[in-house]
Every structure is written in C-alpha cells, then in structure tokens.
Amino acid sequence: MSRKILVVEDSRAFRNYLNQILTHSGYEVLLAESYDAAETILKSEPNLLCAVLDYCLPDAQDGEIIDLLLEKNERVIVLTAMFQDDIREKMLAKGVLDYILKDSMASVSYLLPLIQRLTNNQQHKCLVVDDSMTVRHHLVHLLEHQYIQTLQAENGLQALELIQQHPDITLVLTDHDMPVKDGISMIHDVRQKIDKNQLAILGISGSDANTLTARFLKAGANDFLKKPFNQEEFYCRVHQVLEMKEANSDLFRMANQDALTGLWNRRFLFGEASGCNERIRNIAMLDIDFFKKVNDNYGHDVGDATIVMVANILKIYFPNEVVARFGGEEFCIQADGQFEDFVASLEKMRQRIERTPIPHQQENIQVTISIGVSNVMGNLDQQIKVADDRLYEAKGNGRNQVVYQ
Numbered sequence: 001m002s003r004k005i006l007v008v009e010d011s012r013a014f015r016n017y018l019n020q021i022l023t024h025s026g027y028e029v030l031l032a033e034s035y036d037a038a039e040t041i042l043k044s045e046p047n048l049l050c051a052v053l054d055y056c057l058p059d060a061q062d063g064e065i066i067d068l069l070l071e072k073n074e075r076v077i078v079l080t081a082m083f084q085d086d087i088r089e090k091m092l093a094k095g096v097l098d099y100i101l102k103d104s105m106a107s108v109s110y111l112l113p114l115i116q117r118l119t120n121n122q123q124h125k126c127l128v129v130d131d132s133m134t135v136r137h138h139l140v141h142l143l144e145h146q147y148i149q150t151l152q153a154e155n156g157l158q159a160l161e162l163i164q165q166h167p168d169i170t171l172v173l174t175d176h177d178m179p180v181k182d183g184i185s186m187i188h189d190v191r192q193k194i195d196k197n198q199l200a201i202l203g204i205s206g207s208d209a210n211t212l213t214a215r216f217l218k219a220g221a222n223d224f225l226k227k228p229f230n231q232e233e234f235y236c237r238v239h240q241v242l243e244m245k246e247a248n249s250d251l252f253r254m255a256n257q258d259a260l261t262g263l264w265n266r267r268f269l270f271g272e273a274s275g276c277n278e279r280i281r282n283i284a285m286l287d288i289d290f291f292k293k294v295n296d297n298y299g300h301d302v303g304d305a306t307i308v309m310v311a312n313i314l315k316i317y318f319p320n321e322v323v324a325r326f327g328g329e330e331f332c333i334q335a336d337g338q339f340e341d342f343v344a345s346l347e348k349m350r351q352r353i354e355r356t357p358i359p360h361q362q363e364n365i366q367v368t369i370s371i372g373v374s375n376v377m378g379n380l381d382q383q384i385k386v387a388d389d390r391l392y393e394a395k396g397n398g399r400n401q402v403v404y405q
C-alpha cells in the first residue's frame with residue numbers, strides 16, 4: 001500500500017514543517033506550492049495514500065484544489081485557516097476525510113495520528129450488520145474511504161456465520177432491531193467465544209429507547225453510537241475503538257511473546273495455549289547442543305544470533321503450531337495431528353539446523369539440536385515432563401537426535 005502523501009501548501013514554512021514531520025515518520029512526501037504545481041505532480045504520481053491540502057491557494061482561493069483531488073478519488077485532509085460552519089459543511093459534504101485548523105504549528109499535531117490511522121486501517125476488516133441496505137452501503141462507503149475492508153450481513157444470524165468464516169474480522173458495526181436475530185443477542189453469542197480485545201464491536205441504533213446504550217454495552221459492545229450521527233463523530237468513535245483494540249493487542253503481544261525471537265513465551269504456552277482439559281497432544285522439547293561453548297567462544301551476541309536462527313527455522317517448519325521459547329536455548333512445540341508426521345517434521349528440521357551455518361567474521365559456526373517428543377494423555381505439565389525426559393535421553397545418547405519413545 002502506498003505511503004505517498006501529496007502536500008499542497010503555499011506557505012513555505014508550513015510546507016517544510018509538514019514535509020519534515022511526515023518524512024520523519026516514514027512517508028514519501030510530494031510537495032506543491034500551488035494548484036498548478038499539484039496538477040503537474042498528479043499527472044505522473046497516481047496512487048497516493050492521501051493528500052493534505054491548503055484550502056486557500058494563491059491560484060485557487062475557494063477550495064478548488066479539493067475538487068481536483070476528489071475527482072481523482074484521492075483521500076483528502078484539508079488545512080484551513082478559517083473555521084466557518086458553512087465551509088466545514090461544504091468540505092465534509094464533498095467527501096473530505098477531515099479538516100485541520102491551521103492556527104498554529106501545534107494544531108497539526110492532529111495530522112500525524114490521523115495519517116497513521118489511515119495506514120493502520122489497512123489491517124482491519126469490518127463487518128457491517130444492518131437490515132437496511134441503504135444504511136449498510138453508507139457505512140461501508142465511510143469505512144472503505146478510510147481503507148478499512150468491509151463485509152456485510154443483513155441480520156445477527158448472518159453476522160455470526162460470517163464472523164466464524166472470517167477470523168480476520170477485527171471490528172463489527174451493528175444495528176439492534178433486525179429480523180431473524182437482533183444485534184444485542186448477536187453480541188451476547190459472540191462474547192461467549194471472542195472477547196473485546198480480539199474483536200471490537202460498535203453498536204449503532206436510532207431507537208429512542210433510553211436503555212439501549214446500556215444494553216449494548218452490558219452485552220459486550222466496546223462502544224455505542226446513536227443515529228443520526230455526523231461523519232466526524234462516526235470516524236472519531238471508529239478510530240477510538242480501533243486504537244483501543246490495537247493497544248490491547250500490543251499489550252497482549254508484549255506479555256506473551258519472547259522479545260528476542262518473536263516466538264511465544266512460557267507464559268503463553270501455559271496460559272492461553274494450554275487449555276485446561278487433559279487430552280492427547282504432541283509435545284517436542286528442543287535444546288541447542290553445547291550452546292554454552294557458542295557464548296564462550298564467540299560472545300553473547302553470536303549466541304543470541306544462534307537462538308534467532310534456530311527460532312526462525314522452527315517457525316518455517318511449524319507455522320501453524322504453538323512454538324514457544326521455553327527458556328534460554330530451550331524451545332517447546334505443541335501440535336495436534338498425527339504423531340508420526342510430527343516426528344518426521346522434527347527430524348527434517350533437525351537436519352536443516354545442522355546444515356545451516358551462522359556466518360561470523362571469517363568462520364561459519366554450526367550448531368545442532370537435541371529433541372525429546374511425547375504423545376501421551378495428560379495435562380501440559382505431564383506431557384512436557386515426558387518430552388523433557390526424552391530430551392535428556394537424547395543428550396545422553398550423544399546429542400543431535402530426536403528421541404520419541
């Protein structure tokens with residue numbers, strides 16, 4: 001997705017300031033000081049993330065630059081020195097994303113978060129649930145204008161089916177009064193399985209019932225928006241809900257991921273991933289052989305690079321399984337499926353690690369791993385204990401091997 005932003009601004013100081021803050025944040029900025037200059041740039045630079053436009057330019061004093069960009073279906077943010085209700089109404093009616101009052105350099109501090117929001121929106125998929133096609137289309141238009149992908153459902157039941165079929169949905173916007181299944185009972189059902197941090201829900205309703213907001217929130221909605229709403233309020237609520245969700249996802253990642261390798265950590269393995277039921281599952285415990293020597297001979301940084309190399313190969317061979325860094329140079333893989341297939345993949349992975357050199361100065365460092373595997377009925381602790389005993393058997397038998405019985 002494009003990171004190009006067109007900035008059209010006649011004040012040199014303001015233009016340079018915008019260029020500086022946007023470039024610093026990793027965007028590619030195209031600068032124009034007038035309508036004519038912008039028109040020339042647009043001939044050769046399609047595919048913008050958005051355009052930041054001064055409302056009043058020396059050669060286009062009444063917002064004509066906005067029409068030029070909107071005709072090309074670009075996303076437009078307007079900078080204006082005048083805050084007049086009629087201009088604001090006119091701009092928003094045209095389909096401008098937002099406007100920013102240009103009364104000081106500090107006022108543009110709102111701009112960067114807005115542009116970052118547009119960038120992050122591209123990771124989100126929203127399910128719009130409403131029995132009115134007109135309302136659905138209006139909401140879809142607003143969301144897609146901000147790069148949020150969309151799906152649509154006519155009632156709560158269809159919504160539940162789509163949520164199950166599309167685990168990548170991150171946001172649901174739902175009405176309440178719908179045939180077949182209403183919004184609040186749909187939220188109740190969703191929350192049996194998916195919590196607020198995984199899936200954000202924004203209730204939207206025009207009902208006059210003054211208890212509806214509380215009912216939506218108590219059922220598990222993250223927020224509520226009353227119809228009719230204006231575009232600015234809609235975007236503010238959607239942004240707020242998505243920001244909260246992203247912050248929670250970041251926290252979850254920080255608490256459950258190993259910082260060096262990006263693998264899951266022990267906390268995740270015994271918490272989220274373990275489940276409480278006793279059942280059969282495949283467990284592998286892996287340990288890098290003679291790892292202390294890598295640290296002693298080449299230093300801690302090379303030791304770290306070795307751990308990362310092993311972790312990356314684990315991810316390649318077990319992309320859909322729970323792969324965790326158990327401790328220093330010890331890893332654990334938890335998998336379902338056929339035990340023989342699991343052992344075969346572990347053996348291939350062991351050979352791959354043995355063949356993968358870690359370049360260091362003029363040398364290629366080579367490491368091996370030992371693996372113990374279990375497939376017994378029990379809880380996670382019991383299964384890890386069996387795999388761990390087999391890992392130590394592998395170490396005792398000469399290392400660089402898989403022991404699975």
Ligand SMILES: Nc1nc2c(ncn2[C@@H]2O[C@H](COP(=O)(O)OP(=O)(O)OP(=O)(O)O)[C@@H](O)[C@H]2O)c(=O)[nH]1
Binds near residue numbers: 292295300
């Ligand atoms: N570089 C680096 N070293 C670590 C890290 N965590 C633990 N270690 C080191 O890993 C080494 C583990 O050594 P040992 O437990 O003696 O085992 P080993 O040398 O791998 O020998 P065997 O397991 O018996 O084959 C210790 O020297 C730890 O200091 C880490 O995050 N980075």
